[in-house]
Amino acid sequence: MAPALDAQEAPNGGESLTPLQVQNNNASHKSKVTIIGSGNWGSVASKLVASNTLRLTSFHDEVRMWVFEETLPSGEKLTDVINRNNENVKYLPGIKLGKNVVADPDLESAVKDADMLVFVTPHQFMEGICKKLVGKIKRDAEAISLVKGMEVKMEGPCMISSLISEQLGISCCVLMGANIANEIAVGKFSEATVGYRDNREVAEKWVQLFNTPYFNVTAVQDVEGVELCGTLKNVVAIAAGFVDGLEMGNNTKAAIMRLGLREMKAFSKLLSPSVKDSTFFESCGVADLITTCLGGRNRKVAEAFARNGGKRSFDELEAEMLQGQKLQGVSTAAEVYEVLSHRGWLELFPLFSTVHEISTGRFPPSAIVEYLGTSN
Amino acid sequence: MAPALDAQEAPNGGESLTPLQVQNNNASHKSKVTIIGSGNWGSVASKLVASNTLRLTSFHDEVRMWVFEETLPSGEKLTDVINRNNENVKYLPGIKLGKNVVADPDLESAVKDADMLVFVTPHQFMEGICKKLVGKIKRDAEAISLVKGMEVKMEGPCMISSLISEQLGISCCVLMGANIANEIAVGKFSEATVGYRDNREVAEKWVQLFNTPYFNVTAVQDVEGVELCGTLKNVVAIAAGFVDGLEMGNNTKAAIMRLGLREMKAFSKLLSPSVKDSTFFESCGVADLITTCLGGRNRKVAEAFARNGGKRSFDELEAEMLQGQKLQGVSTAAEVYEVLSHRGWLELFPLFSTVHEISTGRFPPSAIVEYLGTSN
Numbered sequence: 001m002a003p004a005l006d007a008q009e010a011p012n013g014g015e016s017l018t019p020l021q022v023q024n025n026n027a028s029h030k031s032k033v034t035i036i037g038s039g040n041w042g043s044v045a046s047k048l049v050a051s052n053t054l055r056l057t058s059f060h061d062e063v064r065m066w067v068f069e070e071t072l073p074s075g076e077k078l079t080d081v082i083n084r085n086n087e088n089v090k091y092l093p094g095i096k097l098g099k100n101v102v103a104d105p106d107l108e109s110a111v112k113d114a115d116m117l118v119f120v121t122p123h124q125f126m127e128g129i130c131k132k133l134v135g136k137i138k139r140d141a142e143a144i145s146l147v148k149g150m151e152v153k154m155e156g157p158c159m160i161s162s163l164i165s166e167q168l169g170i171s172c173c174v175l176m177g178a179n180i181a182n183e184i185a186v187g188k189f190s191e192a193t194v195g196y197r198d199n200r201e202v203a204e205k206w207v208q209l210f211n212t213p214y215f216n217v218t219a220v221q222d223v224e225g226v227e228l229c230g231t232l233k234n235v236v237a238i239a240a241g242f243v244d245g246l247e248m249g250n251n252t253k254a255a256i257m258r259l260g261l262r263e264m265k266a267f268s269k270l271l272s273p274s275v276k277d278s279t280f281f282e283s284c285g286v287a288d289l290i291t292t293c294l295g296g297r298n299r300k301v302a303e304a305f306a307r308n309g310g311k312r313s314f315d316e317l318e319a320e321m322l323q324g325q326k327l328q329g330v331s332t333a334a335e336v337y338e339v340l341s342h343r344g345w346l347e348l349f350p351l352f353s354t355v356h357e358i359s360t361g362r363f364p365p366s367a368i369v370e371y372l373g374t375s376n
Numbered sequence: 377m378a379p380a381l382d383a384q385e386a387p388n389g390g391e392s393l394t395p396l397q398v399q400n401n402n403a404s405h406k407s408k409v410t411i412i413g414s415g416n417w418g419s420v421a422s423k424l425v426a427s428n429t430l431r432l433t434s435f436h437d438e439v440r441m442w443v444f445e446e447t448l449p450s451g452e453k454l455t456d457v458i459n460r461n462n463e464n465v466k467y468l469p470g471i472k473l474g475k476n477v478v479a480d481p482d483l484e485s486a487v488k489d490a491d492m493l494v495f496v497t498p499h500q501f502m503e504g505i506c507k508k509l510v511g512k513i514k515r516d517a518e519a520i521s522l523v524k525g526m527e528v529k530m531e532g533p534c535m536i537s538s539l540i541s542e543q544l545g546i547s548c549c550v551l552m553g554a555n556i557a558n559e560i561a562v563g564k565f566s567e568a569t570v571g572y573r574d575n576r577e578v579a580e581k582w583v584q585l586f587n588t589p590y591f592n593v594t595a596v597q598d599v600e601g602v603e604l605c606g607t608l609k610n611v612v613a614i615a616a617g618f619v620d621g622l623e624m625g626n627n628t629k630a631a632i633m634r635l636g637l638r639e640m641k642a643f644s645k646l647l648s649p650s651v652k653d654s655t656f657f658e659s660c661g662v663a664d665l666i667t668t669c670l671g672g673r674n675r676k677v678a679e680a681f682a683r684n685g686g687k688r689s690f691d692e693l694e695a696e697m698l699q700g701q702k703l704q705g706v707s708t709a710a711e712v713y714e715v716l717s718h719r720g721w722l723e724l725f726p727l728f729s730t731v732h733e734i735s736t737g738r739f740p741p742s743a744i745v746e747y748l749g750t751s752n
Contacts, residue, residue: 178627183627188624189745190627190630191627248565249556249564249671250556250559250667250670250671251559251560251567251667252566254664255554255565255566255567255659258657258663265657281637282634283631286633286662290630290633290666291629294630372592
């Protein structure tokens with residue numbers, strides 16, 4: 001237990017606690033936060049969280065950030081530069097993270113004292129990370145996942161929050177929402193949604209940790225719905241990017257986004273009947289879909305893919321355009337396709353399945369609108 | 377009654393009808409269509425309808441279009457030019473409407489034989505037009521309104537479809553949806569929703585009249601919900617335009633659009649409790665909102681308004697930017713504000729009320745985001 005002022009040791013000799021003493025006394029319950037991941041969104045999340053841990057007495061000031069170590073062209077280690085300059089020069093250049101963000105290249109050391117674990121890595125790394133964390137975290141730690149995507153296993157799709165809960169034996173909320181990280185980083189107003197299963201109090205703590213005057217966070221009791229929104233919207237963004245690349249105009253793009261939202265809702269409810277319609281009107285639903293289809297990287301690379309008539313692969317364009325960031329939409333589309341095909345649902349989801357057929361080169365980009373006239 | 381082959385006069389002497397005979401026989405029931413209005417959207421509607429009346433035997437080929445007569449700079453009458461060139465050179469230049477579209481400057485003559493009346497004028501003209509039509513139309517005519525907006529009267533707001541029904545004693549459906557008319561005009565894919573009250577058969581007939589391979593129309597039994605979507609989205613588009621003019625980025629714009637959709641839903645359900653949540657997932661809801669907030673004229677003029685810091689009025693910008701087209705969002709915002717203020721609902725609708733306060737110059741454009749941090 002961390003050292004703390006006991007009421008009997010206080011200068012006034014054990015009277016009722018003053019606000020200052022309450023604050024000091026609460027030090028024993030201050031939650032330590034670790035961010036697992038340090039890409040573009042992970043860095044922005046660190047900045048948001050670090051501004052709140054300084055401001056709120058229920059959190060330790062220091063925010064530890066696990067960084068997958070890289071050697072920069074200058075020969076320096078990325079963690080050394082982050083800790084010296086308070087800036088992730090590779091994934092969020094020009095933005096100060098806060099002096100209380102400490103980069104740590106050692107995963108085990110980064111998590112060992114943490115009460116609150118924020119997962120924010122590309123989804124394909126999550127299974128390996130969870131395996132490494134087994135037995136290394138506090139037993140009563142709480143987790144939240146900002147990761148978009150799912151793992152497809154023999155027994156069916158597994159959402160990242162379930163993967164974390166199952167592998168680590170802890171409960172896990174999700175936070176999804178507007179993901180144009182660079183806009184949040186410079187304080188432009190945006191929103192996000194926390195999805196929780198049953199513990200409203202824990203959800204409120206996550207809201208406190210992330211909410212700022214320019215980043216408006218609300219909680220809804222629908223962890224599956226929120227997480228599936230955050231995951232599936234990237235598939236729709238690929239479709240929207242194709243429409244942009246084909247220069248088909250805003251009406252067509254809006255139609256594709258609407259049909260995409262409808263497939264998101266239908267797919268989520270088939271996978272998880274508890275998913276609520278109202279979740280799709282939250283920030284994680286329609287707002288994040290709009291943001292992602294207007295400005296996200298999935299849309300951008302898909303636009304380039306369509307402009308090149310599908311002749312340059314997504315891997316090639318991703319490497320060229322994203323400076324090491326990962327594209328989630330294409331791999332999510334592949335995973336969704338596997339689920340649809342395994343369950344015999346392909347014909348129910350023409351948009352989702354067509355995105356996969358196009359991104360793997362089986363259909364031309366123009367196929368994205370060819371089924372539309374027959375769809376209702 | 378129009379002359380038609382009677383079964384007894386048919387070559388086979390009154391046996392069961394062949395498909396050809398059915399077609400001929402139906403000639404007696406061919407519906408005549410008149411479009412009341414000839415602006416940008418009215419011209420596109422004429423083009424869509426005219427392609428279907430030629431193709432489908434249940435409609436008369438000729439589509440009459442009432443045109444508010446204007447003298448062009450060349451000295452010619454607008455109707456003469458439309459009838460000579462099949463083109464509305466003023467409001468939809470470069471697009472052929474179809475040779476079966478006949479422009480008529482005389483309202484009474486345009487409607488007198490019509491079985492199906494399509495209303496598509498700026499909403500502020502609708503009350504006057506309805507007054508002129510009393511007693512001049514067929515008693516069993518059916519109407520559909522493509523008009524966005526409402527009339528605010530002493531007894532409360534009155535939607536355009538109700539105005540038509542009440543003044544003319546006929547039933548009225550509505551058609552709302554993607555309204556970037558120029559994109560539809562060149563055959564880019566888009567969607568629309570027909571809202572009907574109880575007669576599914578009539579709704580299907582309107583769907584037939586408007587649906588094309590690139591304009592996908594579906595019908596839902598929620599005339600109020602569909603009409604309010606089409607009306608209220610223009611207020612949200614004004615807000616989206618302010619955000620664009622202030623260069624606040626896509627996250628903020630998506631947040632504004634989401635909050636706008638939420639106010640659209642809440643306002644509609646307060647006015648008309650039968651309105652369905654599912655209507656807001658239709659083309660008239662989320663898709664049209666997206667289209668209008670990405671590319672519509674309300675957005676465009678509001679962007680210019682914000683860029684000028686509110687120093688040039690909407691009237692001035694409208695005159696300069698829209699070549700005679702009318703801006704619905706600002707007047708709808710004023711009407712909505714009147715309803716909200718009359719019923720004591722202003723605080724429930726911060727986005728709607730702020731749009732009106734900004735457009736009338738009481739608040740600066742930046743006010744559009746100032747309440748957001750406190751809104752959920």
